[in-house]
Amino acid sequence: xxHTEAIxxxxxxxxxxxxxxxxxxxxxxxxxxxxxxxxxxxxxxGVVGGDGIGPxxxxxAVRVLKYVLADEIAAGKIELRDIPGLDxxxxxxxxxxxxxxxxxxxxxCHVILKGPLTTPKKGDKWPNLESxxxxxxxxxxxxxxxxxxxxxxxxxxxxxxxxxxxxxxxLGSNGxxxxxxxxxxxxxxxxxxxxxxxxxxFEYARKNGIKRVSAVTKANxxxxxxxxxxxxxxxxxxxYPEIAFDDWFVDIMAAKLVDxxxxxxxxxxVLPNLYGDIxxxxxxxxxxxxxxxxxxxxxxxxxxxxxxxxxAPRMVDEGRAIYADPASMMRASVMLLRHIGYVSQATKMESxxxxxxxxERKVVLTGRxxxxxxxxxxxxxxxxxxxxxxxxxxxxxxxx
Ligand code: IPM
Ligand code: MG
Numbered sequence: 001x002x003h004t005e006a007i008x009x010x011x012x013x014x015x016x017x018x019x020x021x022x023x024x025x026x027x028x029x030x031x032x033x034x035x036x037x038x039x040x041x042x043x044x045x046g047v048v049g050g051d052g053i054g055p056x057x058x059x060x061a062v063r064v065l066k067y068v069l070a071d072e073i074a075a076g077k078i079e080l081r082d083i084p085g086l087d088x089x090x091x092x093x094x095x096x097x098x099x100x101x102x103x104x105x106x107x108x109c110h111v112i113l114k115g116p117l118t119t120p121k122k123g124d125k126w127p128n129l130e131s132x133x134x135x136x137x138x139x140x141x142x143x144x145x146x147x148x149x150x151x152x153x154x155x156x157x158x159x160x161x162x163x164x165x166x167x168x169x170x171l172g173s174n175g176x177x178x179x180x181x182x183x184x185x186x187x188x189x190x191x192x193x194x195x196x197x198x199x200x201x202f203e204y205a206r207k208n209g210i211k212r213v214s215a216v217t218k219a220n221x222x223x224x225x226x227x228x229x230x231x232x233x234x235x236x237x238x239x240y241p242e243i244a245f246d247d248w249f250v251d252i253m254a255a256k257l258v259d260x261x262x263x264x265x266x267x268x269x270v271l272p273n274l275y276g277d278i279x280x281x282x283x284x285x286x287x288x289x290x291x292x293x294x295x296x297x298x299x300x301x302x303x304x305x306x307x308x309x310x311x312a313p314r315m316v317d318e319g320r321a322i323y324a325d326p327a328s329m330m331r332a333s334v335m336l337l338r339h340i341g342y343v344s345q346a347t348k349m350e351s352x353x354x355x356x357x358x359x360e361r362k363v364v365l366t367g368r369x370x371x372x373x374x375x376x377x378x379x380x381x382x383x384x385x386x387x388x389x390x391x392x393x394x395x396x397x398x399x400x
Contacts, residue, residue: 006179010184013174017171021171024190028193035300035301038341043079043340045079045080045109045112045113046106046108047082047113047114048113048114049082051311052312053316054116054311057115057328058113058326060378064330064333064349064352064378064382066080069345083112086099090102092127096129098139103139111303111304111305113336114306114332116309136297137169138170140297140299140301140304142165142299142302142304143193143196143197144163145295146297147276147280148293149283149284159267160271160279160283161197162197163273164273164276166194167187167189167274170188171185172185189226189228189272191228194228195236198232202243204268205240206243212243212245212246213244215233215271216279217247218275219247220249225272233247253275257282257283257286290308294307294308294332296339305333305336307329307331315367320368322373323369324365324374326374331353352390352394353381356380363376
C-alpha cells in the first residue's frame with residue numbers, strides 16, 4: 001500500500017480525537033448544577049466589543065444597558081466589565097482563537113455580552129485560526145444557542161434551540177488532510193449532548209405553555225449522528241406528553257419556513273449545530289435581516305449573548321461603521337437581562353426596541369449616510385425608555 005504511512009498518521013490523529021470526545025462525554029455525564037444568579041454579588045457582565053462594527057454597536061447597546069441597570073450598578077449589585085484582547089489582531093498576535101489571559105478573564109465573569117468577532121477562513125489575510133465564537137462556546141460549555149425570531153404581522157413566533165458544542169463544529173479545526181487529495185472532516189453527536197439541548201427546548205415549551213416542538217435533522221442520509229439526535233429527541237419527547245413532537249429534514253424545513261401557510265405552526269425548533277446555523281440566518285431574514293436578531297449561548301455555569309451577524313469589515317473599510325444597526329446587540333442585551341432574572345428591565349428594554357425598531361420607526365438606519373447612526377438610534381431608544389407609558393404604548397402598537 002503506497003499510503004500506509006498517511007493512513008497510520010490519520011489513525012493516530014483520529015484515536016486522539018476520540019479520546020478527547022469520550023472525556024467530554026464523561027464530563028457531560030458528571031454534569032454540574034445551574035448557577036443561581038440571584039446569589040451572586042456582584043453579578044459580573046463581561047463586555048467584549050469584538051471586531052469591525054462590533055465595538056460601535058456594542059457601545060450603543062451598553063449605553064442602553066447602563067440606563068436600565070442604573071440602580072443595580074449604583075448599588076454594586078451588577079458590574080459591567082470590559083474584556084479586551086479578543087479582536088482579531090490580538091488573537092493573531094497570540095496565535096490563539098482564545099488567548100489564555102482572555103479566557104481566564106471571561107471565566108471571572110458570570111455572563112458575557114459579545115460583539116461579532118472576525119472568523120478567519122482559508123485564503124484570507126489572517127492565519128487560519130479557529131473561530132473565537134466556536135472556541136468560546138466550547139471552552140465555556142455554552143451548549144444551547146437560543147435564537148428567537150418574531151414577526152407578529154406574519155404570525156411568526158419561533159424560537160430555535162441550536163446545539164452549540166457538537167456537530168460539524170466541535171472538530172471543525174481538527175479535520176484530516178489524509179493525502180493532498182483526500183480531506184476528511186468529522187461530525188460528532190453524543191447522547192448527553194443531544195439530550196441536554198432537546199430537554200432544554202422541551203422545558204422552555206413547557207414553562208411557556210407552548211404545545212409543539214419540532215426537531216430538524218438529515219437522519220435519512222447522515223444516519224449515525226443525526227440518527228442519534230433524532231432518536232434522542234423522540235425519547236425525550238415521550239416525557240412531555242402534553243407537547244406535540246414532530247421532526248423534519250433540514251432541506252424541507254428550509255422550504256417550510258418560507259411557506260406562509262405552514263410556517264405559523266412552528267414554535268420551538270431544536271436542531272444540531274450546523275443546521276441551526278443555517279436556518280437561523282434564514283429565519284432572521286423574515287424579521288428584517290440578521291442585523292435585527294439577538295442570540296443567547298447558554299450553559300449551566302456561563303452564558304454569552306451576541307448578535308448573530310458578522311463583523312461587516314466592509315462597512316468599516318467604507319467608513320460606514322457608525323451607521324451599523326445596534327438593534328442586534330440590544331436584543332442580545334434583552335436576552336441577557338431576562339436570563340439573569342431582571343425580567344422587568346428586560347421587558348422595558350424590549351418594548352422600547354419594538355417601538356423604535358418595528359412600530360414607530362422614527363429613526364431609521366440604512367447602514368449608510370442616508371440613514372441614522374447607531375448612536376442616534378440609541379438616543380431614540382433611551383428617550384423612549386423614559387416614557388412612563390412605555391408598556392401601554394408598546395401594547396397598543398402590537399394590537400394594530
Ligand atoms: C453564528 C456564526 C458563527 C457560527 C460563525 C461566526 C463561526 O455564523 O453565530 O451563527 O457559525 O456559529
Ligand atoms: Mg451563523
